[in-house]
Amino acid sequence: MPIVQITVLAGRTVKQKRKIAQRVTDVLVEEAGTRREGITIAFHEVSKESYASGGILMADKEQK
Amino acid sequence: MPIVQITVLAGRTVKQKRKIAQRVTDVLVEEAGTRREGITIAFHEVSKESYASGGILMADKEQK
Amino acid sequence: MPIVQITVLAGRTVKQKRKIAQRVTDVLVEEAGTRREGITIAFHEVSKESYASGGILMADKEQK
Amino acid sequence: MPIVQITVLAGRTVKQKRKIAQRVTDVLVEEAGTRREGITIAFHEVSKESYASGGILMADKEQK
Amino acid sequence: MPIVQITVLAGRTVKQKRKIAQRVTDVLVEEAGTRREGITIAFHEVSKESYASGGILMADKEQK
Amino acid sequence: MPIVQITVLAGRTVKQKRKIAQRVTDVLVEEAGTRREGITIAFHEVSKESYASGGILMADKEQK
Numbered sequence: 036m037p038i039v040q041i042t043v044l045a046g047r048t049v050k051q052k053r054k055i056a057q058r059v060t061d062v063l064v065e066e067a068g069t070r071r072e073g074i075t076i077a078f079h080e081v082s083k084e085s086y087a088s089g090g091i092l093m094a095d096k097e098q099k
Numbered sequence: 100m101p102i103v104q105i106t107v108l109a110g111r112t113v114k115q116k117r118k119i120a121q122r123v124t125d126v127l128v129e130e131a132g133t134r135r136e137g138i139t140i141a142f143h144e145v146s147k148e149s150y151a152s153g154g155i156l157m158a159d160k161e162q163k
Numbered sequence: 164m165p166i167v168q169i170t171v172l173a174g175r176t177v178k179q180k181r182k183i184a185q186r187v188t189d190v191l192v193e194e195a196g197t198r199r200e201g202i203t204i205a206f207h208e209v210s211k212e213s214y215a216s217g218g219i220l221m222a223d224k225e226q227k
Numbered sequence: 228m229p230i231v232q233i234t235v236l237a238g239r240t241v242k243q244k245r246k247i248a249q250r251v252t253d254v255l256v257e258e259a260g261t262r263r264e265g266i267t268i269a270f271h272e273v274s275k276e277s278y279a280s281g282g283i284l285m286a287d288k289e290q291k
Numbered sequence: 292m293p294i295v296q297i298t299v300l301a302g303r304t305v306k307q308k309r310k311i312a313q314r315v316t317d318v319l320v321e322e323a324g325t326r327r328e329g330i331t332i333a334f335h336e337v338s339k340e341s342y343a344s345g346g347i348l349m350a351d352k353e354q355k
Numbered sequence: 356m357p358i359v360q361i362t363v364l365a366g367r368t369v370k371q372k373r374k375i376a377q378r379v380t381d382v383l384v385e386e387a388g389t390r391r392e393g394i395t396i397a398f399h400e401v402s403k404e405s406y407a408s409g410g411i412l413m414a415d416k417e418q419k
Contacts, residue, residue: 036203036299036300036342036344036349037297037298037299038166038168038203038205038297038298039295039296039297039298040106040166040295040296040297040298041293041294041295041296042232042269042271042293042294042295042296043292043293043323044292047323049148049156049158051322051323052148052149052151052156053156053159054318054322055318055319055322055323056151056154056155056156057154057155058318058322059154059315059318060151060153060154061154062310062311062314062315062318063311066307066310066311066314067299067303067307067311069299071153071154072152072153073153073344074152074153074154075150075151075152075164075166075203076150076151076152076154077106077143077145077149077150077151077166078145078149078150079106079143079145079149079269079271080149081269081270081271084241084244085244085269085270085271085272086267086268086269086270086292087244087248087252087267087268087269088264088266088267088268088292088329089252089263089264089265089266090248090249090251090252090253090263090266090268091248091249092241092244092245092248093292094241095245100171100172100214100216100221100395101169101170101171102169102170102358102360102395102397103167103168103169103170104167104168104169104170104234104358105165105166105167105168106165106166106167106168107164107165107195107197108164111195113276113284113286115194115195116276116277116279116284117284117287118190118194119190119191119194119195120279120282120283120284121282121283122190122194123187123190123282124279124281124282125282126182126183126186126187126190127183130179130182130183130186131171131175131179131183133171135281135282136280136281137216137281138280138281138282139278139279139280139356139358139395140278140279140280140282141234141271141273141277141278141279141358142273142277142278143234143271143273143277144277150164152164152201157164168298170360170397170399177340177348177350180340180341180343180348181348181351184343184346184347184348185346185347187346188343188345188346189346199345199346200344200345201345202344202345202346203342203343203344204342204343204344204346205298205335205337205341205342205343206337206341206342207298207335207337207341207397207399208341209397209398209399209400212369212372213372213397213398213399213400214395214396214397214398215372215376215380215395215396215397216392216394216395216396217380217391217392217393217394218376218377218379218380218381218391218394218396219376219377220369220372220373220376222369223373228331228363228364228406228408228413229361229362229363230294230296230331230333230361230362231359231360231361231362232294232359232360232361232362233357233358233359233360234357234358234359234360235356235357235387235389236356239387243386243387246382246386247382247383247386247387250382250386251379251382254374254375254378254379254382255375258371258374258375258378259363259367259371259375261363265408267292267294267331269294278356280356280393285356296362305404305412305414308404308405308407308412309412309415312407312410312411312412313410313411315410316407316409316410317410327409327410328408328409329409330408330409330410331406331407331408332406332407332408332410333362333399333401333405333406333407334401334405334406335362335399335401335405336405
């Protein structure tokens, strides 16, 4: 019954999310022994202005 | 002082969120004995392409 | 299919969590029109040293 | 290696987020002794209709 | 740069978490085109008394 | 009224958390213009076996 919350930069296609959802679910079924139906995955999309690593917004990293 | 983070499919009306916020707060006050003012609730809305259960995106379930 | 993540101070009894889970699920079924089975709720318990409001840890508020 | 997830009302400027990201990262480097590069911060923006405290939506508080 | 937060029932072994972390990271590198080093995964373990689906705690489902 | 959820490796002292809570709250008051009382911060502590970056558990990185 895992809940998987994925925070990603906006811009992934539906095709990409479909594949990620399928394959992450496969991993949890195979490795954690959980029921397939009990796994929920949500993608939380944030903009480049709303995501930072090392104290620098993604939006600012790109400009360099 | 609970924090309630609710991930839902986009599309709930303001009326629905108002009612959910009120009633979930009531439940926490009554059952957990917490101060009303200390309870915060946030709705994180995701699209049907960003939510999967059982490895299948909501967007794909609907098409069947 | 909402996911409800509740961050609370540790110390709620099983009885309290059972009631909260039931009633919050009821609220979502009644107000958001979601299927009962699709609702998942997780309680994330944190200690008084791991929770602050207004910049002050709960542990420090109590000592006053 | 902390992950910082900040839920805020939408409407902060890029300038504000840039400063918050820098300074929160500084705090964690200085106080928790973590590597700067390992710190990730995400802002999850919600509307006034998606945020409540004390059981009342922000949108409703303003109207008063 | 995705952040993956996984809420699971406590009780997975280190071996299981190691495999899940590796394979979920693989999926994100292959399907989302993100840098391997930028991916962080955290497991938030909750007890059977702190996890409910369909309004019923896992602890109560087992007793049946 | 921001909610700040910080996922960190277990092992920070109360002193460290106190300072982080104070200073992160200061940052949000000063940069985002939010009321001090409305800011809540929770630390979610995870073990080295429950945290991975680049697909490798912290527990495994240390052994090298």
